[in-house]
Amino acid sequence: MKVYFFSTCLGGIAYSDTCVNAIKLLQKEGVEVVFKKDQTCCGQPSYNSGYYDESRKVALYNINLFEGDYPIIVPSGSCAGMMKHDYLELFEGHKDYKRAEDFCERIFELSEFLDKKLGVRYEDKGMPIKITWHSNCHALRVAKSIESSKSLLRSLKNVELIELEREEECCGFGGTFSVKEPEISQAMVNEKIADIHSKNIDYLIAGDAGCLLNISGAMEKMGSKVKTEHLYDFLAKRVGISEGDLR
Incomplete structure (x- = not known):
């Protein structure tokens, strides 16, 4: 299986080690991870502040960047929620709605992907x-x-x-x-x-x-x-x- 990995803004700025560990968890299950180096924000800060046209440009950038059929894995419920659900509202009545809808169907928060798609159950090697x-x-x-x-x-x-x-x-x-x-x-x-x-x-x-x-x-x-x-x-x-x- 091959997936895209979306690291999020805070992942890139303050939690880079967390992103590496998230990728390792996917690789542990035999998943090939593709990391797009030109990725950017999901658009949530501008969307929540009412800048819908600007947010739509960011969303379209992501839709174009993560082209194809691979699942897009996000190590954040906040960003995953924006990309999976809020994009639909952002593009409602817009000419690119179908593209946004197809994109949203490929978004998975990492724990959801590990739990529901891969069915992982871990061997705990730590102390109580x-x-x-x-x-x-x-x-x-x-x-x-x-x-x-x-x-x-x-x-x-x-x-x-x-x-x-x-x-x-x-x-x-x-x-x-x-x-x-x-x-x-x-x-x-x-x-x-x-x-x-x-x-x-x-x-x-x-x-x-x-x-x-x-x-x-x-x-x-x-x-x-x-x-x-x-x-x-x-x-x-x-x-x-x-x-x-x-x-």
């Missing part, structure tokens, strides 16, 4: 550990990939997943929202962290870089002892294809 999980809003409500992410985590025999009481509440990042409404954003992430701290866990795991940057940054300022890890870094370490221990 307790974790909790943060659900990104777009992954939960648009891409709807959260259950696949949790399914992969639950397949790890030495990992105990402890659910948050208010898992479905936003962390306050929301892309441009955190810039436009910093006080509200701070209050929201404080509530999220209070929920995390109420659990006796070692790690917070999340599948989206934006949320992880927001929560981990706020926790670091608080001096929190809870560690944070991106889902695909965590999985890669647990199955032994990435260096580093989880203690």
Whole structure:
């Protein structure tokens, strides 16, 4: 099987190692990964800010770049939701709607692809550990990939997943929202962290870089002892294809 890999903006800027681990997880299952070096943003920041014409240009660039029939794998429920569902709304009534529709059908969030398309179940090589999980809003409500992410985590025999009481509440990042409404954003992430701290866990795991940057940054300022890890870094370490221990 051959797939395209869409690394996302934050993947390229701040989470390049996570992208490498995500690709390794695909290669572990015998999948050939094609990485387009000229890839760019999915267009979500401009789309959420109401710049629809500009967002359409970005979307068309992606549609042209990832031509063919290969599945397009995205290590982010936020970007996957934009490319799989929001592109349809963006192109509604537009002459390129059919091209957008065909493109959207090829988009898979990575955990969804591993869980539902490849049916992977991992051999856990790590020590016993307790974790909790943060659900990104777009992954939960648009891409709807959260259950696949949790399914992969639950397949790890030495990992105990402890659910948050208010898992479905936003962390306050929301892309441009955190810039436009910093006080509200701070209050929201404080509530999220209070929920995390109420659990006796070692790690917070999340599948989206934006949320992880927001929560981990706020926790670091608080001096929190809870560690944070991106889902695909965590999985890669647990199955032994990435260096580093989880203690």
